[in-house]
Structures are given as C-alpha cells and as structure tokens.
Amino acid sequence: MTKNSIVPPNAVKGDVQGNDGSTVVSSGEHKNLPICAPYGVISIPPSGEMAVVLPLDDGEVSLGVLATAENLSEGEIMLRSSGGASIVLKNDGNVLINGRVFE
DSSP: OOGGGOOOOOOEEEEEESSSSOEEESSSEEOSOOBOOOTTOOOOOOTTOEEEEEEETTEEEEEEEOOOOTTOOTTOEEEEOTTSOEEEEOTTSOEEETTEEEO
C-alpha cells in the first residue's frame, strides 16, 4: 500500500446551527457532534460560524470554526468571545486584555 493509494476522509464545512454548537449543516446535516479543541480550551461555537466536520471510524467530529487572523502576527495567540472580550499573547511578551496592554 502506498500513500497515493490511501483515500483521505472527506472533511466538509458548513454553518453551525442551534444553541449548543453541535449541529453543522453543509450538503447534509451533522448532529450531536463532539467538538475537537486543544487540551484545556473549551468553547461552544455560535450559530452562523463556518465549521469543519471530519468523519471518523466511529462517527464524526467538529474540528472547530474557520478563523481569521485579526491583526495577529505569526506566532501570536488570541482568545475571543462572541461578546467581544479578548486576550492576546503578543510576541514581545505583552498580554492584551480587551485591548489594554499588560507587560
């Protein structure tokens, strides 16, 4: 078996729907999806965001929503809520909390 003969799973993207972020509608409806996230990061994607769904051997998982860079430089991290609160870890060691700089 070569890597060229392996058929990758077909991920799809679609709109998050519902109050718990576990339903994504693309060419079909994907319900009760577990949400994949880095350890320690837990979030419920809001309705209307574009999410990616990946099939697994025993079901499907939402990989999360498509993100935009939002004025970040390479290597920086932002946590943001749908209400507008944010924390940014800057490359220079500063932390921005709702735009306020902490050294």
